Amino acid sequence: MLEIVIKHCPMILLQVEKTIDLCDNDGNANVANNFDYEHIAPNNYNIFIDINVKMYPIAIRTRTSFSIESDDVSWDTLFDSKYITPMVDHALTNAYNSFVEHFNNNCDDTINEIPVIDSVTQMFSQGIISQYQTLRKNDDIKNAYLLNNTGLEIITGTNTILTFHPTFVILDEIIYNNPQFNRKRNRKTLFEVIPEPQYTTIKLHCLQILEKDVVLNYYDTIMFFQCLDCALQVLMGDKADKLQAVLHRNGFDSEQQAIFIKQGTAMFKQLRNTLLNSNARIINLETNYDWIHKMS
Numbered sequence: 570m571l572e573i574v575i576k577h578c579p580m581i582l583l584q585v586e587k588t589i590d591l592c593d594n595d596g597n598a599n600v601a602n603n604f605d606y607e608h609i610a611p612n613n614y615n616i617f618i619d620i621n622v623k624m625y626p627i628a629i630r631t632r633t634s635f636s637i638e639s640d641d642v643s644w645d646t647l648f649d650s651k652y653i654t655p656m657v658d659h660a661l662t663n664a665y666n667s668f669v670e671h672f673n674n675n676c677d678d679t680i681n682e683i684p685v686i687d688s689v690t691q692m693f694s695q696g697i698i699s700q701y702q703t704l705r706k707n708d709d710i711k712n713a714y715l716l717n718n719t720g721l722e723i724i725t726g727t728n729t730i731l732t733f734h735p736t737f738v739i740l741d742e743i744i745y746n747n748p749q750f751n752r753k754r755n756r757k758t759l760f761e762v763i764p765e766p767q768y769t770t771i772k773l774h775c776l777q778i779l780e781k782d783v784v785l786n787y788y789d790t791i792m793f794f795q796c797l798d799c800a801l802q803v804l805m806g807d808k809a810d811k812l813q814a815v816l817h818r819n820g821f822d823s824e825q826q827a828i829f830i831k832q833g834t835a836m837f838k839q840l841r842n843t844l845l846n847s848n849a850r851i852i853n854l855e856t857n858y859d860w861i862h863k864m865s
Contacts, residue, residue, distance in 0.1 A: 598624040598683070600664075602657070602693045604700075605766035606647075608716075612640045614647060618656055618697075619766050620664035622683075627672045632769060633660040644709070648701040654694040661685045661693070712788055720790030721840070723783045728828075732797070732836055733778045735821050735829045739800040740772075742815045743864055749811045751865045758863045759799065763792050771796065794840045799860040801833050806861035 603619040614637040621630045635656050637647060647653075665683035673679045709716065723729050743750045744759055760768065771792045777783050785793060804812060804826065816826060 598622065600661075600689065602660075602696070603764075603766040604697050605770045606644070607770065608644075613638055614642065614644070616647065616653075616656060617766065617770065618660035619769065620660050622664050622668040624668075624672065627668065627675060629664070629668050629671055631660070631664040631667055632773075633663050644701070644706070648698050650694055650698065653697055654690060657694045657697070658685060658690045661690060715788035715791065716786055718787050719784060720787040721783070721785040721793070723778055723785075725778050725780065725782050728832060729778055731821075731825060731828050732832045733775045733783075734819070735804075735816065735826070736793075736797050736800040736833070737772045737776060738815060738819050738821070739804055739812055740768075740796055742812055743803060743808075747811060747815065750808070755864050762795055762858065767792060768796070790840065794837070795858070797833055797837055797840075798858065799864070801830060801837065802860040803864055805830060808861075808864070 599622075601621040603621075605617045605619070607615050609615060616635045616637065617632055618635070619630060619632050621628070623629075633656075637652075662685055665685065669680045669682060723733070740759070744752055744756045746752075756765070763771070771785075771789055774783060774785060774789060775793055775796075803809070816822075821829065
């Protein structure tokens with residue numbers, strides 16, 4: 570019998586102010602979902618369900634993780650309503666409970682609860698299954714080499730932390746947290762290159778460097794390569810002043826920012842050479858993005 574063990578990733582929350590570009594002030598709640606997945610060991614599979622809940626003036630995003638342990642299973646087996654529907658139901662419950670808590674803590678009005686509606690659960694479940702069958706499954710076949718081979722192996726330490734941590738501090742600031750940036754436009758721009766659920770997965774993997782060594786497959790390495798490139802360009806561009814508050818709050822003063830730029834640029838070049846010397850043609854590396862002008 571297929572065993573599903575549910576575990577929770579750290580909750581990702583996007584708290585917004587009233588002059589925001591994330592929610593319409595129409596009194597309505599909006600709920601959206603996304604998903605990602607990974608095969609991390611011969612008998613271990615992870616599925617991630619992301620839920621966005623937005624109602625002015627609060628927007629949150631949550632991720633609930635599901636670990637499936639089995640010696641005889643495939644993605645085709647798992648992406649079935651038998652397994653996906655209860656996962657979505659659980660993820661919606663987590664998201665709604667978190668949203669109520671944060672809404673009540675930050676607003677004059679209060680919400681008692683948001684019920685999980687079966688039609689929403691079914692709609693999200695069928696959407697996930699359809700997207701896997703029509704899109705992601707074909708991508709997995711096309712990217713089999715990248716998904717099944719190791720790219721970066723990173724040993725935790727001050728130098729590597731100073732490369733990985735600022736990358737995602739900067740990106741989260743320009744796509745989620747700082748209203749001085751056009752966050753809606755920046756998300757659209759970045760997620761055309763790195764889909765949002767995969768960005769979240771890469772970020773959570775890479776930030777493990779704060780506590781332990783990290784191993785990325787070639788696919789995740791490519792995605793990190795794009796994240797690093799974007800963060801470096803924006804920090805070295807004309808919008809760097811908008812990033813200083815969050816960088817200093819996270820302990821990255823001007824000296825450490827200079828180290829990040831130096832080390833990040835060197836790693837960027839090393840990554841490019843490593844990936845270009847691999848046994849696969851990597852389309853992602855054949856486009857040089859002008860992130861300074863793409864991000865606003």
